[in-house]
Amino acid sequence: MTEAEAAVAIVHARGPRESVLLMRRAERESDSWSGHWAFPGGRRDPDDADLLATALRELEEECGIRLTRADLEAELPARHARRKAGAYILVTPFVFRAEGELAAVPDALEAAETMWLPLDLPRDPARHLLLPVPGLPGEMRYPGIELNGGPLWGFTYRLISDWLSLGTAPGQTGMEAASLVLEFLLTRGLRLARGWVKEGNARAARLSGAIPVDAVLERFAGPGRHVHSINCLEVRADRIRIAGPLFEEYFLYANG
Numbered sequence: 001m002t003e004a005e006a007a008v009a010i011v012h013a014r015g016p017r018e019s020v021l022l023m024r025r026a027e028r029e030s031d032s033w034s035g036h037w038a039f040p041g042g043r044r045d046p047d048d049a050d051l052l053a054t055a056l057r058e059l060e061e062e063c064g065i066r067l068t069r070a071d072l073e074a075e076l077p078a079r080h081a082r083r084k085a086g087a088y089i090l091v092t093p094f095v096f097r098a099e100g101e102l103a104a105v106p107d108a109l110e111a112a113e114t115m116w117l118p119l120d121l122p123r124d125p126a127r128h129l130l131l132p133v134p135g136l137p138g139e140m141r142y143p144g145i146e147l148n149g150g151p152l153w154g155f156t157y158r159l160i161s162d163w164l165s166l167g168t169a170p171g172q173t174g175m176e177a178a179s180l181v182l183e184f185l186l187t188r189g190l191r192l193a194r195g196w197v198k199e200g201n202a203r204a205a206r207l208s209g210a211i212p213v214d215a216v217l218e219r220f221a222g223p224g225r226h227v228h229s230i231n232c233l234e235v236r237a238d239r240i241r242i243a244g245p246l247f248e249e250y251f252l253y254a255n256g
Contacts, residue, residue, distance in 0.1 A: 004078040004092040007055040008041030010163065011065065012073060015100035018119040020160070023063055023104075023111040024149050035112070035134070037152045039159070040065075041091070055094040063114055064105030073097040076163065081155040093159055113149065121145065122160050128227045130220055141217060141233045158231075158245075167228040167245065174244020175203070177229035181240060182252060184219055188212050190254060202249040211237055211254045 011021040020039075027035045040059045048054045052069060060066045073095040080088040104114040121127055122145060130141035131151045144153030152160075161167040178196075182205060186192065190209035197204060216235045220226060232243040240252040 004051055004090040006041060006043045006081075006089055006091045007051040007058070008039040008091055008093050008159075009055040009059040009067075010039055010076075010093055010095045010159075011059065011067070011098055011102070012095055013098045013101045013116060015098075019101060019116040020119065021063065021065070021102075021104065021114065022117050022152070022156070023106060023114045026108070026110055026112050035150060036154060036156065037147060037150065038156045039093070040111075043089075051092045052094055055092075055096075059096075062107050062110040064107070065102050067096050067098070071096045071098070076159075079155075079159065079162075091155070093163070095163070115147075117147075117152075119164065122164060122166060126223050128166075128223050130222075130227060130230065130233055137234075139213065139217075139235050141221065141235075143227045143230055161228060172229065173246060173248055174229045174231070174242055174250060177226040177244070178203070178242045178250035178252070180226055181216065181220065181233075181242060182207075184216065185209075185211065185240075185252065185254075188215060193255075196250075199251070202251055204251040204253060207252060207254045209254055211235065211240060211252075213237055216240065 013019045022037050023040055024037050025035060040062045041055060042058045044051055044054045048057060056067060076093040076095065078090050078092045081091050082088055101116045106114045127145050128143065131144045131153060132138060133142050133153055134150060142153045144151040144157050185207060190207040193208050194206040213235050220233060229245060230242055231245060231247060234241040238254055242250040
C-alpha cells in the first residue's frame with residue numbers, strides 16, 4: 001500500500017457532551033478544500049518525525065491547540081481524499097482525547113473559524129441529507145450535514161461517518177441506492193428499455209421517457225438509507241449518475 005503523505009487530527013472531547021473539533025478552512029484558490037469544514041491537518045513536512053507529529057503540528061498551527069503523543073486515542077486506517085485536480089492524496093487520521101472542549105485560536109491564514117461539533121448531531125439519522133455544495137453544479141448532490149457556514153461533506157463527512165460507524169457496511173456498494181432511483185423513475189411513468197449491464201468500469205440501465213429532474217432531487221434529498229450509499233448524485237434531463245461509497249459509478253440513461 002502507498003504510504004500516507006498527510007494526516008488529520010480528530011480531537012475528541014469527552015466532557016459533559018461528546019464533541020469533535022472542526023475548522024472551516026480559509027478560502028484559497030490553491031486549496032482543494034477551500035472553505036470546507038474539516039479536521040485540522042495537512043501534508044507531512046520533511047522535519048516531521050512521522051505522521052503523528054504532522055497531525056500534532058498542524059493542530060497547533062491551525063487551531064492553536066497543543067496536545068502531545070500521550071493524548072493519542074487511536075490511529076485510524078489511512079484513506080484517500082479527493083482533490084480538485086491531480087491524484088488522490090492518502091491521509092492518516094489520528095484521534096486524540098481531551099477532557100473537555102479546549103479553547104481554539106484559529107490561524108487567520110488557515111482557518112476562517114472553528115467549532116466543536118456535538119456528536120449527537122451526526123448520530124441523528126435525520127441530519128444526514130443529500131445537499132447542494134457551493135461552487136459546484138446545481139444538479140449535483142452530496143451526502144452531508146448542514147452546518148452554519150456551509151455543509152459538512154466530502155472527506156471529513158465520510159471520515160466522521162466511518163469513525164462513528166454510521167455509514168455503509170464494509171464492501172457495500174451503491175447498487176442499492178441506484179436501484180432505488182431506478183424504481184422511483186418507473187413509478188413516474190418511465191419505462192425500462194434495458195436493465196443493468198456493465199459498461200466499462202460502470203453499470204448502466206436505459207429507460208424510455210423524460211427524467212423528472214426536480215422530482216428526483218426532491219425525493220432523494222431527505223434522510224434515509226440511501227444517503228450513506230451515495231458519494232454523489234447527479235441528475236440531468238437525459239441521465240442520472242450515481243457514485244457509490246467506493247467511488248464506483250452507476251448510470252441511468254433516458255431518451256426523453
